[in-house]
Amino acid sequence: MSSASLWRVAVDAPISEALTYSCEEPLQRGQLVNVPLGRRKVKGLVLGPATETPEFAIKSIDSIDTDYAPLPDSFVKWLEWLAQYYLHPIGQVVQSAFPPLRKAEKHRQSKRPPVIPQLEADTNLHLTDEQQKSFEDIAKHTGFSTHLIFGVTGSGKTEIYLRLLEEVLKRGQRGIVLVPEISLTPQLIHRFARRFGDKIAALHSQLTDRERTNQWWDIVEGRKSILIGARSALFCPVADLGLIIVDEEHEPSFKQDEKLKYNGRDAAVMMGKMLNCPVVLGSATPSLESWKNAQDGKYHLHTLRRRVANRALPDIEVIDLRHQKSDDDEKKKSIEKYSHLPFWLSPDLYERMGEVLERGDQAALFLNRRGVAQMVVCPACGHTRECPNCDISLTLHAHSHLICHYCDYHENFKTKCPDCKEAELEAIGLGTELLENDLTRLFPGKIIARADRDEIQNRADLEDLISRMETGEIDILVGTQMIAKGLDFPKLKLVGLVLADVGFNLPDFRATERSFQLITQMSGRSGRHVKEGESPGKVIIQTFNVEHESINFARNHDFEGFAKHELMARAQLNYPPAGRLVSFRIQGTHLGKVEETAGLLARRAFALKTQFPQQYGSIEVLGPAEAPLSKLRGQFRYHLLVKSAQLAAVNPFSRQLLGDQDWVPSGIKILIDIDPMSLL
Numbered sequence: 001m002s003s004a005s006l007w008r009v010a011v012d013a014p015i016s017e018a019l020t021y022s023c024e025e026p027l028q029r030g031q032l033v034n035v036p037l038g039r040r041k042v043k044g045l046v047l048g049p050a051t052e053t054p055e056f057a058i059k060s061i062d063s064i065d066t067d068y069a070p071l072p073d074s075f076v077k078w079l080e081w082l083a084q085y086y087l088h089p090i091g092q093v094v095q096s097a098f099p100p101l102r103k104a105e106k107h108r109q110s111k112r113p114p115v116i117p118q119l120e121a122d123t124n125l126h127l128t129d130e131q132q133k134s135f136e137d138i139a140k141h142t143g144f145s146t147h148l149i150f151g152v153t154g155s156g157k158t159e160i161y162l163r164l165l166e167e168v169l170k171r172g173q174r175g176i177v178l179v180p181e182i183s184l185t186p187q188l189i190h191r192f193a194r195r196f197g198d199k200i201a202a203l204h205s206q207l208t209d210r211e212r213t214n215q216w217w218d219i220v221e222g223r224k225s226i227l228i229g230a231r232s233a234l235f236c237p238v239a240d241l242g243l244i245i246v247d248e249e250h251e252p253s254f255k256q257d258e259k260l261k262y263n264g265r266d267a268a269v270m271m272g273k274m275l276n277c278p279v280v281l282g283s284a285t286p287s288l289e290s291w292k293n294a295q296d297g298k299y300h301l302h303t304l305r306r307r308v309a310n311r312a313l314p315d316i317e318v319i320d321l322r323h324q325k326s327d328d329d330e331k332k333k334s335i336e337k338y339s340h341l342p343f344w345l346s347p348d349l350y351e352r353m354g355e356v357l358e359r360g361d362q363a364a365l366f367l368n369r370r371g372v373a374q375m376v377v378c379p380a381c382g383h384t385r386e387c388p389n390c391d392i393s394l395t396l397h398a399h400s401h402l403i404c405h406y407c408d409y410h411e412n413f414k415t416k417c418p419d420c421k422e423a424e425l426e427a428i429g430l431g432t433e434l435l436e437n438d439l440t441r442l443f444p445g446k447i448i449a450r451a452d453r454d455e456i457q458n459r460a461d462l463e464d465l466i467s468r469m470e471t472g473e474i475d476i477l478v479g480t481q482m483i484a485k486g487l488d489f490p491k492l493k494l495v496g497l498v499l500a501d502v503g504f505n506l507p508d509f510r511a512t513e514r515s516f517q518l519i520t521q522m523s524g525r526s527g528r529h530v531k532e533g534e535s536p537g538k539v540i541i542q543t544f545n546v547e548h549e550s551i552n553f554a555r556n557h558d559f560e561g562f563a564k565h566e567l568m569a570r571a572q573l574n575y576p577p578a579g580r581l582v583s584f585r586i587q588g589t590h591l592g593k594v595e596e597t598a599g600l601l602a603r604r605a606f607a608l609k610t611q612f613p614q615q616y617g618s619i620e621v622l623g624p625a626e627a628p629l630s631k632l633r634g635q636f637r638y639h640l641l642v643k644s645a646q647l648a649a650v651n652p653f654s655r656q657l658l659g660d661q662d663w664v665p666s667g668i669k670i671l672i673d674i675d676p677m678s679l680l
C-alpha cells in the first residue's frame with residue numbers, strides 16, 4: 001500500500017460498525033467525508049485511525065467535505081454513546097449532527113417573518129427568595145453537574161433559566177434550551193428574545209430546511225449564542241457550551257419514537273458530562289427517573305414551593321361520578337333539575353362553568369382520550385380490572401375477554417362487577433367532539449373552541465387558538481392534553497378534567513404518573529394571574545375513582561408524596577426507574593410470521609438466560625404479547641419486554657438477543673426501544 005493511511009468511517013447506512021477506508025490526505029476524527037458504499041456514494045464521519053487491516057479490499061475516500069470543520073472530540077464521543085446505548089447504527093446517528101441543506105452563499109431575506117422577531121428589551125424581575133437561592137446554587141457550578149429545579153406551576157422557573165443564561169453569556173459561553181415541541185410557541189420565543197435580543201437562534205419542526213440550515217450556521221459560526229429548540233437541537237454542535245437547560249423534563253415527547261429512539265433529556269445529561277458543562281432540568285412534575293436521581297444525590301435538587309407574587313395555587317375539587325342511589329327527596333329534585341345534562345357533565349361542573357362565564361372569564365375542559373382501548377368501569381363502585389402480574393390495566397377485546405398487553409395474561413370479561421357484585425361493568429366511549437356538541441346545546445351563544453389532533457394540525461392552528469384565547473374571544477375551550485401544557489391565559493379561571501379515569505386505564509405502567517402529571521399541569525393553567533387576596537383559580541376533576549392515588553396526591557399539590565408512593569410500587573415489579581426496561585417490537589404484514597418470530601425471539605431470550613446465568617440471571621422476559629396497538633398501517637405488532645433491576649445487564653443482553661438479525665425471517669422487522677416511554 002502507498003502512503004495512504006487507514007481510517008474508521010461511520011457511514012450513512014444500517015451498519016452497526018464503522019467501515020475502514022483509506023485516504024491520501026491528512027484526516028482528523030470528526031471530519032465529514034464522502035465515501036463509496038457498494039455502488040452508492042454516501043456521507044461518513046471519520047471516527048479515527050483504523051488499527052487493524054480488514055481482509056477486504058479497501059476503498060478510498062472520495063473527498064473531504066470542507067464545508068464542515070471536524071466535530072470536536074467530545075461531541076463525537078457523545079454521538080458514539082448514543083449509538084452504543086440506543087443500539088443504533090453509528091453512521092446514521094451522526095447524520096443528525098449536520099443541517100439539512102448546504103450553507104447558503106449569502107443569507108437571503110425570506111418572505112416569511114423572521115424566525116426570531118426584534119422585540120423591545122424587558123428588564124430583569126426582582127427574584128423571589130426561592131428563585132434567588134436556586135439561581136445562586138446553580139450558578140456556582142461551571143463544570144458538569146445536573147440540577148433538577150422542582151418548582152410548582154407558575155413558580156418562576158423560566159426566569160431562573162434566563163438569569164443562568166445571562167451568566168453564561170457573561171463568561172463568553174453559549175447555551176442550549178430544550179423544550180417540548182408543543183411548548184415552542186411564539187410566546188416562549190418572544191420571552192427569550194426580549195431578554196437576549198438578537199443572540200437567539202431557534203430550531204423546530206415548523207422551519208423550512210433553509211431556515212433550519214441558516215439557524216444552524218448562525219449558532220455554529222458564533223453569530224448567535226443561545227439556541228432554543230425541540231430535542232433535535234441537541235445535535236447542533238455548539239462551541240463553548242456553558243449550559244444545557246431542559247424545560248418540562250418529564251415530557252414524553254423528549255423521547256424520539258422512530259429511528260434513533262433517544263430521550264432528549266437523558267442525551268442532554270450525557271452531553272453535559274462529555275462536554276463538561278452544567279445541565280438544568282426543570283418541571284412542576286419531575287419524571288420519576290429524575291426524581292430518583294435527585295433523591296439518590298446524583299442530581300442537585302432545587303425546590304420552588306410557591307408561585308411568584310404570592311399567587312395562590314388553584315383550588316382542586318373532585319367530583320364522584322358513580323351513580324348515587326338516593327331516597328332523599330332533595331336529591332331526587334336535584335336529579336330532575338339536571339336531567340338535561342349529558343352523563344359526562346356533573347351538576348357541580350355545569351354550575352361552576354355557568355358562574356365563570358357569567359363573570360366574563362373562561363373555562364377549559366380536558367378529556368385525555370389518547371387511550372386506544374375502550375375503558376371498562378363499574379358505574380356503581382368505579383372498579384377497573386388490572387393484570388395480576390403486571391399491575392397495568394387489562395384491555396377489553398371483542399367484548400368478550402380482557403388481555404394484559406405486557407405478559408399476555410387473558411381472562412373472560414364478566415359483565416357483573418367482581419368487586420361490588422351489584423352493577424354491570426360498562427365500556428365507555430367518549431370524545432372531545434361529543435363534548436363540543438353537548439356544550440353548544442347547553443351554553444347557547446357562547447364561543448366554544450376545540451383543540452385536539454383533528455382540529456389543531458400545525459403551529460399556525462395552535463397560534464390562532466392561543467391568540468383567540470388571549471383576546472378573550474373564546475369562552476369555552478375543549479381539548480385533549482395538547483392544551484394542558486405551558487399555556488398561560490389570564491382569563492382562564494376554571495379547568496375541568498372530564499373523566500380522569502381515561503388516563504388511569506391506559507395499558508402502561510406509567511399510567512398513574514401520567515395522570516398525576518396531567519392533573520397537575522392542567523390545574524396549573526387555572527387562575528395563573530389571580531392577584532394576592534383574589535380567589536384562586538378553580539379545578540374540577542370528575543372521576544369514578546375518587547380514591548385513586550394520582551387524584552389524592554394531586555388535589556393536595558403533593559408531588560413528593562406521590563413520588564414516594566409510586567416509586568415503591570415501581571420497585572416491587574422492577575419497573576423504571578427501579579429497573580431498566582427494553583421493548584422489542586416485532587412487526588410485519590403477515591400475522592402468522594409475526595407471531596412466530598415473536599416466539600422465536602422469546603426462546604432466544606430464555607436460551608441466553610440459561611447460557612449465561614451469571615450475567616443474565618436477573619433479567620425478566622415478559623411476553624411476547626400482542627401490542628396494545630395490535631395493527632397499525634397494515635402491520636401486525638407484537639412485543640417482548642425485557643427488564644431487570646441490574647441496570648448494566650440489560651444493554652449487553654439486548655445486543656446479544658438481537659444479534660446480527662440474520663435469524664429474522666424476511667418481511668419481519670424487529671425494532672428495539674431502550675428505556676421506552678410508550679408501550680403502545
Ligand code: ADP
Nearest residue numbers: 125126127128151153154155156157158159308
Ligand atoms: P414557571 O416556568 O415556573 O411556570 P414562569 O417563569 O413562567 O414560571 O413565571 C410565571 C409568571 O410569573 C410569568 O408571567 C413571569 O413573568 C412571572 N414572574 C417570574 N418571576 C417573577 C418574579 N420574581 N417577580 C414577579 N413576576 C415573576
Ligand code: ZN
Nearest residue numbers: 387390404407
Ligand atoms: Zn400482565
